[in-house]
Amino acid sequence: MTFYPILKKDEDALCLNHISYFNSKLCHFIINNVSSIEELKKNITPLLKQFNLKKTTLFSEKLNSFNAKKTTSFMEKNSIKLLTLNNPEYPPLLKEISFPPPILFYKGNIKCLTKHCLGVVGPRKASPYGIRVAELFTQECSQAFSIVSGFARGIDYTAHKTCVKNNKETIAVMGVGLDKYYPYSHHTLANEIIESKGLLLSEFPLFIEPSPFHFPLRNRIISGLSKGIIVCEAKTKSGSLITVQHAIDQNREVFAVPGSIFDSNSEGTLHLIQQGAKCTLHPNDIFEEFQMPPHSITTHNTLPLIEKVTQEALTPDESSILSILSKPMHIDSIIAQTSLPMTKVLHSLTCLELKNCIIKNEGNIFTKNHHAL
Template sequence: MFDQPYWNAFNQIPETGPATFRKLLSRFSSLKEAWEAPMREIKRCGIHPKTAAKITNLPKEIDPLKEWGKLRKNGIKIITLLDNNYPALLKEIYDPPPLLYLKGILTKDELMLAVVGTRKSSAYGRGVASDLVSNLSRAGLTIVSGLALGIDSFAHQATLQAKGRTVGVLAGGLDLVYPRANYRLAEEILVAGGALISEYPLGTAALKHHFPIRNRIISGLSIGTLVIEAGEKSGALITARLALEQNREVFAVPGSIYSKNSEGPNNLIKMGARAVTKAEDILEPLNLKQLTSSQEVRKIIADTKEEELILKSFSQDPVHIDQIVKNSGLSTSTVNSALTLMEMKGKVRNLGGMYYFLAR
């Protein structure tokens, strides 16, 4: 705790990355000592003169204890590479973040699975994310994602609905949740006992180049990465590549050969990623405990004649409300009312765009 304010202070220099932290720690007994060192001592660490000059001038610009107070006020903790509770798997990667800013709860050895995909998800992708993630969460995995729109959001939401733990990794400061549309989701993650983490200090906007850098944390925290829908140039594929470089498993959900959203996962499968159509396809290769009978697909029982007719419209795929109206022979208003009640009862999920999916 004594040295943490100085970790945060050094981290506020954009040029101070993992390599700079390593050099400082190899020469000084603490970052407090480095903070108070003259420029000649900083240069002896092998640090670039411009960066050394910035470090030397920092005490004139930044008050470490004042900045530390801001973190405390915002309920943010710091975990450094030297702390015993730094995530074990993340510490193994080539360039682990020197420190993590944390809101919520993060344990050192919990089993995490990264779930990533396109921001422009289809009803198919949203349904798959909800179904697979619910079962994986119930099996005890903590679900990690990037709090982005699309597949990321549905992965977080499905975990919350399954009463599981989920972790959001941000590409900016924890005080600037991005996108703002997911601010409420971020709060729900914390209320449910999950966590938000970032390597960026307070006040840092989520800039474009931060996202691929952030992705190494998503994959690094996890024993494997699952890709659900991703175009050929999707950032989700960067996460998959990083997972391979980190010697972690990569899983992908196959999709239609006519869908742009399936190009990424289908290509990953061609290159050796494990194809996933059910939760066991992930649990078995990872040697994790199988789903118990109580976690397997449950039968959904109709409470009314209308529900019975509506349930007959569902199979494994999301169904549009127009198709439900056509299949059931009920009026649009009756189907709308029934679906609203069924969603409240936890029988169906609204995937957006008037598509519905059975809540298994």
């Protein structure tokens, strides 16, 4: 195992993280060429010129203004710990990726990292179908894997919450420092993850504001920790596909769960299947790929991702709307053909979508979901 002298002292590691977290190549350049922060301060100008870093003045200011005591004090009070490339507990799979984060902050059960990990990803604005996929695959795969996701709304939240409900380990890879939660509404979830022996993980320094570029950086860690990634659903332009690209670059398996060809939320997963991702209909497909014994609770060849809806489960207004949806239809046409008030149509469409009877597409176009009827 390579030993990096600059990471030996926590204060030096924290300072290095503060000044270079945004550029993993720069961070690795420093740990391979400098043995301490004091040495870096003495040789800052020639080193940065060698790396061709242009904003040397700003870099020097950050280097000299860093307050290690403020950070270490907060970490001690809030049970936040440091994990560096020098630590034997650093995840071996993550160490394999190009320019792995030399410094990680964590809170919770670090033993989650010793199990096989599986990433679960999908959109923030997930459909009821995507939520159902995330729940079922997480519930069953968490029997054998630590489930990794990104703590965002939608699929990420569902994956973490499902693990919490079943008292299984989950790893939340944060897009912010561990002094805050993003989104803040998930602060209760963070506590639940720790209470259920899960782990919060971040490469970002404490006391910095969230930034859009943090989240693609976070995604490479989600895939880097994982043997494979399950894509529950994704549009053609989706943050989930950034994680997928990282997974491909890192030689990880990609499992795509198919959805309706009429649903824009499934366009990305269907395209992945066309490009060679494993078409995944059941958790056992994942266990088979890794030559693991089945851990799945269900024994059917496919999961009941969509439960059949009987006529008795529908209101008269819902039945009226379904009767005219022989083809994709705009909401204005639905209102005109059913002669129902707009408020009733909106309410019924929402209920039908929750029952998986219809699929809402872009532009307020609705399609009947024949699999549920």
